[in-house]
Amino acid sequence: MNYSQLFKDGLWDNNVAMGQMLALCPLLAVTTSATNGLGMGLASMAVLLMTNTLISSLRGIISPQVRIPVLIVLIATAVTLTDMVINAWMHDLYKVLGLFIALIVTNCAIFGRAESFASKQAIVPAMADAVAMGLGFTWVLVAIGAMREVLGSGTLFANASLLLGPHFAWLETQIFATSPDILIAILPPGAFMALGFLIVIKRIIDNRVRQPADTSLVQLQS
């Protein structure tokens, strides 16, 4: 198992949101601020780690014919249990994350990884894949959340201390003294635009990286 390739895939090449174009529902819905993005990303990563481990360890039992209903049932249960546990014992966190945890069920990426990776791989690679994909999803969420938050409310990581504890209050910054109030950034269309710009940037970088190789090929042919 090539772990550096696994992480390269998760963070960039085959990124959940920008490469596989999965998980767009929670991505577009919650990224009104960088803190929200971070919360959603971390919660998704935790659930992904849980389901990938579970499904990888059961891969010898689950038969190909009924794998889809079995995977759905397992994932839904994992999400529901996470929701209950956080609500009961981490209630302050739940007040910030509560909305997102239920939304994780709508995250196709969890099912996608279970189906295409965890159900075919040993436990350790499956866990590594969950961390790689989770980190990749998290940074995209934070990036889109940050873009929308800076333009819409003029802050960055507002309320981060509610999510991460008072030690992280330094993250909360006021970028503009008076909020630019570009409302569309916070409204739903802003989510589509921010995602669009991010994908364009990724494509441009990918092309730049590929081009030198291409020109050398052309030179060889001539």
Next chain:
Amino acid sequence: MTSIAIMDRSHPVYQAVLLGGACAVVSLALIGGFLLTNETIAEKTMEDQLSSLNQVLPQGSYDNNPLDTMTPHEHPLLLRPAELITATKDGAITATAMQVTVAGWGGPIDMLVATQPDGEILGVRVISHKDTPGLADKIEIAKSSWITSFNGHSLTNTTEKQWAVQKDGGMFDQFTGATITPRAVVRGVHSALEIQADWQKNKPIQTTEADSE
């Protein structure tokens, strides 16, 4: 023979047992999870409700558990029956609070309206809403003090006509760009006061603890 069927992963019996087994195990896990967390969640939810109640009721104004006194009251302008909560101290009613839900611009607006027994508003807070961030969220106390402009008003010192936003000839500010949201909040507060007045008039005669002892 059946044991062979169960061992063979492509056999229909195996599929049925697997799917049934998965559902059974998962149900047990959910039942277990529910039983373990149920009580704690209920407790925390109650604490949340009490802490929002404490924002509108003066400190030390009650010695009962106000949440035990919840009674539903219908009102035509509300999305669902209001919950009327009474705060008592030494058996005498010190305040009432109404949890009301009105239709906003983007979804329901949940609010808490607290009044003195004579119907004068102690405080109003919006608990949750889905209206436009940046425009309509000035109804939140965290964003603007607008919501405190209701304090001190009642059905007697503010006429029926004045219970509206300024655009409609009333006395409460709307904000630029958002009229529907403040209009809904004013409507909700007014409905809550009507419910309170109605309840005040018709409430069963109070037997205070002092009387019964």
